[in-house]
Amino acid sequence: MPLIQKDKTYIWHPFTQAKTAADTIVITHGKAASLFDATGKEYLDLISSWWVNLHGHSHPKIVEALTRQAEKLEHVMFAGFTHEPAIRFAEQLVGLLPASLNRVFYSDNGSTAVEAAVKMALQYWHNQGNPKKRLVAFEGAYHGDTFGAMSLGKSSGFYGPFTDHLFAVDFVSYPETWMDDSEVEAKESTSLHQLEQLIASHGNDIAALVIEPLVQGSAGMRMCRPQFLEVLLERCQSNNILVIYDEVMTGFGRTGTLFACEQQQHTPDFICLSKGITGGFLPLAVTVTSSKVYESFLGDTFSTAFTHGHSYTANPLGCAAAIASLSLFVEEQTFAKMKVIELIHKERVTQLQATGLVTQGRMCGTIAAMDVKCPQTQYGSGMSQQLKEAFLAQGLNLRPLGNVIYLMPPYCIKPSQLHYAYDIIQKVLTAFAPQDLAR
Numbered sequence: 001m002p003l004i005q006k007d008k009t010y011i012w013h014p015f016t017q018a019k020t021a022a023d024t025i026v027i028t029h030g031k032a033a034s035l036f037d038a039t040g041k042e043y044l045d046l047i048s049s050w051w052v053n054l055h056g057h058s059h060p061k062i063v064e065a066l067t068r069q070a071e072k073l074e075h076v077m078f079a080g081f082t083h084e085p086a087i088r089f090a091e092q093l094v095g096l097l098p099a100s101l102n103r104v105f106y107s108d109n110g111s112t113a114v115e116a117a118v119k120m121a122l123q124y125w126h127n128q129g130n131p132k133k134r135l136v137a138f139e140g141a142y143h144g145d146t147f148g149a150m151s152l153g154k155s156s157g158f159y160g161p162f163t164d165h166l167f168a169v170d171f172v173s174y175p176e177t178w179m180d181d182s183e184v185e186a187k188e189s190t191s192l193h194q195l196e197q198l199i200a201s202h203g204n205d206i207a208a209l210v211i212e213p214l215v216q217g218s219a220g221m222r223m224c225r226p227q228f229l230e231v232l233l234e235r236c237q238s239n240n241i242l243v244i245y246d247e248v249m250t251g252f253g254r255t256g257t258l259f260a261c262e263q264q265q266h267t268p269d270f271i272c273l274s275k276g277i278t279g280g281f282l283p284l285a286v287t288v289t290s291s292k293v294y295e296s297f298l299g300d301t302f303s304t305a306f307t308h309g310h311s312y313t314a315n316p317l318g319c320a321a322a323i324a325s326l327s328l329f330v331e332e333q334t335f336a337k338m339k340v341i342e343l344i345h346k347e348r349v350t351q352l353q354a355t356g357l358v359t360q361g362r363m364c365g366t367i368a369a370m371d372v373k374c375p376q377t378q379y380g381s382g383m384s385q386q387l388k389e390a391f392l393a394q395g396l397n398l399r400p401l402g403n404v405i406y407l408m409p410p411y412c413i414k415p416s417q418l419h420y421a422y423d424i425i426q427k428v429l430t431a432f433a434p435q436d437l438a439r
């Protein structure tokens with residue numbers, strides 16, 4: 001039986017309507033910013049394979065670090081035992097984060113990093129004999145697919161069958177903005193006003209606020225300004241509300257700085273990191289918090305301890321990949337490459353917008369996004385599937401989020417490759433417009 005037939009027989013793919021989806025593509029290898037299928041066809045990975053890849057596929061430095069680590073220790077349980085890669089990575093990470101984020105809790109994916117942060121925040125108040133119950137999140141947010149993360153992401157629209165099982169969360173609007181947006185300040189005021197109202201009515205019972213800082217990913221790369229986050233944190237912290245930054249997607253350079261939280265003075269109480277953490281090689285995640293939070297879990301009995309863990313917590317291979325990936329930022333002068341990506345995004349999104357094919361062009365670091373003018377805006381719409389297929393046929397791995405086309409390439413992408421991608425996007429959109437887009 002051909003491989004693809006076996007895939008159809010045995011495998012259930014994520015976020016896929018198997019009945020209507022096009023055939024999945026068997027990828028045999030990857031190199032730098034490209035993936036190759038069994039026929040040798042090349043696909044430029046413009047979305048870093050669900051936002052995980054940083055320095056390119058199968059980067060030899062990370063391969064080497066993994067090989068060395070696998071020969072020494074593949075895994076050990078992380079309660080009662082520890083190991084050098086976990087210790088070294090935690091130390092390096094703490095050195096790079098704002099000073100108060102200094103205690104690293106390992107898990108293995110973005111959803112668990114968020115679950116851990118929310119549980120820590122709730123237990124922080126519980127351990128102090130002041131249990132607070134309410135959580136605040138943002139409309140459109142996506143924090144993962146476990147039940148806690150789904151509750152925080154209830155308004156994303158992904159979780160219809162489960163709504164009766166999700167816990168209550170208060171939602172505030174996300175002041176999304178784009179190039180030449182004259183209403184940004186009004187939107188920020190509305191969001192802050194909604195928060196003020198929640199504080200006025202339930203202030204003493206709000207345990208934490210959770211936000212995807214600077215960019216809401218799955219909602220359609222909705223971007224907000226750092227100055228909004230500054231005020232938001234100030235309001236929360238002066239009202240004793242813990243702040244959780246879900247940087248699962250924004251972490252490791254995507255927004256132009258290593259972490260989005262660097263772009264402001266106030267520091268959140270938690271940061272959740274995953275995706276790019278291993279350079280895209282292995283599942284790994286961390287929830288990093290402060291001494292203040294950590295110390296509230298110390299006590300003479302087990303009852304105040306954090307009873308949460310996963311079998312593959314702090315996997316040594318993942319930690320070795322994470323160390324190698326961090327060192328590549330320096331060795332390969334990644335920040336200079338990121339700047340070039342930023343400039344190309346700016347030039348080409350502006351040009352595309354001038355053609356009238358797209359609107360609401362926006363950029364944040366190495367992320368660029370724009371809305372295709374079409375009435376079907378929902379995730380998985382027929383239009384977004386057709387666009388995805390058209391891009392794939394032209395050798396681009398792009399997955400529109402509803403009517404939003406976005407690019408978040410690995411940092412090793414060559415300027416010529418990125419320009420080529422924009423040329424193809426314009427070609428594909430021109431071929432579709434306007435009568436197809438109106439369908």
Ligand SMILES: Cc1ncc(COP(=O)(O)O)c(C=O)c1O
Nearest residue numbers: 109110111142143144217248249
């Ligand atoms: C901001 C954010 N948080 C959490 C998650 C969940 O991460 P994972 O898919 O690794 O569970 C995602 C995934 O897209 C994300 O974008």
